[in-house]
Amino acid sequence: MAPSHSVDAPDMSIPTADDGTPDAFVERERQVPRAQRVSAVVRLVVAIVVGLIMMFPLYWMVTLAFSPRTDVFSRDLYLWPSEWTLENFRTIFDGFPTLTWFGNSVIITVIVTFLTVLVNLLAGYAFAKLDFRGKGAIFLLVLSTMMIPVQVLMVAQFRLVAELGIYGTFWAVIFPSAASAFGIFLARQFMIAIPDELIEAAKVDGAGTIRIFLQIVLPLCKPLIAVLVLLTVMYQWNDFAWPLIALKDSELFTLPIGLLYLRGQYGADYGAIMALALISITPIIILFLAFQKYFVQGLARSGIR
């Protein structure tokens, strides 16, 4: 007897909030007194100002990335480049291993994400659905790792990767980064909502723990996996402090470290720096715009930024 697939996966959606307002309220808005209409206008104006402030740095990054050097170094105010040019992008692609850095970021992010998500799904399942001795204590122990600031560990982790002989390699970045517990809590919370009957039924059919996990639990966890993958990708793609310590060869740098290196070499060539910065943030922005709902609810639930 195959388990029924009509069972809904636990809901992980956060209200997108365009639904938060009761219709009655909107209805009344049409015949509201002037005071309220004024307040609506004020709200809109404030929202526009806030929106402009939030957008301006990004707009400025794009503008500088496509500005000719003469504009970038000029002391006059300008908000629009005198001409749009790819000069800055040529500079960084000709003078620096930009593509290699991009590739390094991709490789490290993919491996860390695969490892972290896999390991956290497994552990989350154990905490959610399996009974074993010491469960409470182990859960507390795992949880406590979230409170350890990276900065406490940087010296010791540096010595550790040196001792292990992986200092300066991708693995020096990957292993400590994959040692993260934040996904376990999301995973546990999500998997607890999976009905026990489903698992019991599969057991009666003779399925082992691993088969139950792979064939019954995982297919129900697609929204969870999406959230974990997106958050881990974001976190790892942006990670700076640890790769800065763990990598030494500029050919192996990730994009954030490359950005810092470019700045060290080119000082005030802001056009080139912004061109590389733009390249480094574009993939995450695209992901975010495409999967905003998952990002927002994941961030809200895990407290990870």
Place this chain on the structure above:
Amino acid sequence: MAADTSTREETARDVTPSLPATTYTTRAGRTSRTGRSTLASYGFLGPNLILLGVFLFLPLGWALLISFQESSGFGATGWVGLDNYQRLVSDPTFWQSSLNTAVFTLITVPLSLALGLGLAVLMNSVLPGRKLFRTLIYLPMVISGVATALMGVLLFDESTGIINKLLRESGFPGLPWQSQGTAAFVSIILVTLWIRVGFNMVIYLAGLQGISPELYEAAKLDGATSWQQFRFLTVPLVGPSTFFLLIMDVIYSFQVFDTIFVMTAGGPGRSTSVLVTYAYENGFVTRDQSYAAAIGIVIFLITLIFTAIQWRGNRSRDTAG
């Protein structure tokens, strides 16, 4: 969709070990089954526990050991007891960095909370284009700290930065963002707020959506003004979100690194040096790794205190509610 009104609560609890009081009865008849199940469980947990053990717990203990040793290049040896900690006490840069960290935290946390709540209320109200505005406010959250800080570097550059250009254009003198301590500090705070309001807004929005609209209807019938509704309904009712954010924001502020490291590197002088940048500097620039480990342990202990406060806060709320 009212399905997720409990998000606020869950959010706050995610960082708390609110394990359901499961009973692990080992009845005699089930011993063999439990044994097998335990084995399978450790199989599922194993990869995670190995990673955490080797790359988190081991370095944590190691860091403590290093902090009791003497630095000698890479191979620190020789026990010096509490010497590194004694040095901390009489190190003016350490105190300056601690003070800067505290001031940074005391300024950024209340501002993040206030702006986050204000924006959440705004974005929870009837507003054309609300979705777009929200997206704009969220966006900085997902951008790398280095890219953001570099953006800050050129916005605030004293001679070619757009902010000073705008100031000069409007007849004001440009501000000494790099050459003067206070201005540098302000620039870092502004960039931090730009990054952080989105996160605060997300949490507050979830909190607001858990409040029943009837409460506001009732308040309106009683003649409460908008301000009174905000002050006496909204603020108390988002209390749990505020508590959660308070702790998260304090921890983030306390551990600020990317922004300061890239924007000012602690300068000018020591005016923006914070504990974490100072620890990094000792560990990887001047290579006094034992001293850096000692600073790390201090950071750890302070984080521990905040975490303990949070656990207690959550527990008392759990038992109360």
